[in-house]
Amino acid sequence: MATENLVEISGVSFAYGRRPILTGIDMVIPRGKVVAIMGISGSGKTTLLRLIGGVMKPGQGQVRVDGRLTHELDQDGIYGMRRRMGMLFQFGALFTDLSVFDNVAFQMREHTDLPERMIRDLVLMKLHAVGLRGAAQLMPSELSGGMARRVALARAMALDPMLMMYDEPFTGLDPISLGVISNLIRNLNDVLGATSIVVTHDVHEALEIVDYVYYLSDGKMVAHGTPDEMRASTDPLVHQFVHGESDGPVAFQYPSASFSSELRLGARHDV
Numbered sequence: 001m002a003t004e005n006l007v008e009i010s011g012v013s014f015a016y017g018r019r020p021i022l023t024g025i026d027m028v029i030p031r032g033k034v035v036a037i038m039g040i041s042g043s044g045k046t047t048l049l050r051l052i053g054g055v056m057k058p059g060q061g062q063v064r065v066d067g068r069l070t071h072e073l074d075q076d077g078i079y080g081m082r083r084r085m086g087m088l089f090q091f092g093a094l095f096t097d098l099s100v101f102d103n104v105a106f107q108m109r110e111h112t113d114l115p116e117r118m119i120r121d122l123v124l125m126k127l128h129a130v131g132l133r134g135a136a137q138l139m140p141s142e143l144s145g146g147m148a149r150r151v152a153l154a155r156a157m158a159l160d161p162m163l164m165m166y167d168e169p170f171t172g173l174d175p176i177s178l179g180v181i182s183n184l185i186r187n188l189n190d191v192l193g194a195t196s197i198v199v200t201h202d203v204h205e206a207l208e209i210v211d212y213v214y215y216l217s218d219g220k221m222v223a224h225g226t227p228d229e230m231r232a233s234t235d236p237l238v239h240q241f242v243h244g245e246s247d248g249p250v251a252f253q254y255p256s257a258s259f260s261s262e263l264r265l266g267a268r269h270d271v
Contacts, residue, residue, distance in 0.1 A: 003067055006031045006163060006195045007052055012061035014047060021047050022219045025061070034189050034196040036206045039216035040241065045199040048216075049165050052197070053085060054078045066162065083111055086156035086194075090168040093152065094140040100127070100151050101136040107158045126154040130184060146177025153184060163195050164188075170202040178202075182209050203242050207231065215241065 007029035014022040022044045029035050037045045050056045051063050057071040064070070065081060073081060094103050104123045108114055114122070127133040130150040140148060149169065156164060166185060170178050186209040189196045200206045207213070207227040215223040215230070215238055223230070223238045230242055 004030060006066055007197070008062075008064040009048075009051075010062045010064075012051065012058045012063060014044075014051065014056065014059050020219060022051075022058075025216075025219075025221050027214050027221065027224070029195060029197060030212075031195050032189075032193060033211040034186060034198060034209060036198045036200060036210040036213045037216065038199075038201060038203070038206065038213055038241070040201060043216040044219040045216055046167055049087075049167060049197065049199055052163075052165065053087070054081060083159060084162045086159070086161035086164045088149075088152055088156045088164070088166045088169055090171055094148055094155070096140050098140075099136070100132065100138050100140070100143070103140070103151060104155045104158055107155065111159065122158070123154075126158055127151075129157075129188065130154045131180070144177070146173050146180065149173065149177065149181055150184070153181070153188075157188060157192065157194075160192060161194060163197070166196065166198045166200070168200055168202075169198065170200060170205050178205060182206075185209060201241075203244065207242075 005028040007027075009025055009027045012022060012025040013020070025044075025048070037048060039045055047056070051058055052065060052070070054065075054070040054073065062069055062071075066084075068077070068081065070078070070081070095106065098106065101123055104126050105119050108119045108122060112119075124133055124136065127136055130153055132147060132150055132154065135143070135147065135151070140151070143151065164185075169181055169185065173181060182205045185196060185198065188194070198206060198210060207230065210227060212226060213224060213230045214221060217237050223233060223235050225233070230238060233239055233242065
């Protein structure tokens with residue numbers, strides 16, 4: 001029986017060697033929702049995606065996807081679960097030697113026994129959904145950044161995944177392409193009945209399309225809530241991040257001795 005939450009993370013900690021990355025993370029991703037994981041660079045957002053995808057195992061705690069503990073799955077179980085996931089990488093990561101059509105068809109040919117005629121129709125449907133059916137025979141080198149990101153999205157949803165994960169999907173896009181991608185994330189999630197996790201530090205776009213937000217800082221969950229709750233938050237870290245303030249808990253100056261004392265020290269050395 002399907003549970004209400006597609007992803008459940010309980011007490012998860014993770015470290016690379018002795019360097020802690022995540023500490024005591026608790027979060028849930030309800031089915032059918034679009035949820036953002038936000039925070040400054042290096043806060044552990046992408047590591048969380050890797051744990052959900054079973055690429056890595058938590059040092060402590062549990063990651064449960066569709067009712068199954070990812071760290072208890074064998075290799076066949078992990079591969080089977082990943083076939084039900086779609087991943088949009090930060091810069092698309094298209095196969096440069098394959099056409100747009102063949103990029104989208106790749107998963108269908110790799111993981112199904114569908115005849116080519118059916119694959120052709122499905123690929124054209126996916127490309128039509130992202131507005132690029134007419135670009136099917138182009139090569140990745142012939143695409144703009146926004147077009148490449150849309151092709152990557154069509155490829156990610158090729159097998160109608162239960163879970164879509166987006167790693168910084170708005171990075172490097174012009175305002176029009178950014179708006180197109182954000183609308184596609186929201187609309188495709190709703191049309192396909194999927195669940196989406198959006199890792200991003202693009203505050204404005206994310207808060208317009210997501211249902212819920214988790215905010216990470218230094219590998220810890222410091223705040224979570226609806227977009228309106230995050231905008232109204234009085235937590236200094238959240239407020240600085242959401243409103244893009246240059247100074248605050250995340251200081252502009254890297255920690256150092258006082259500037260005046262260093263100037264005096266330099267003067268004494270010059271004598």
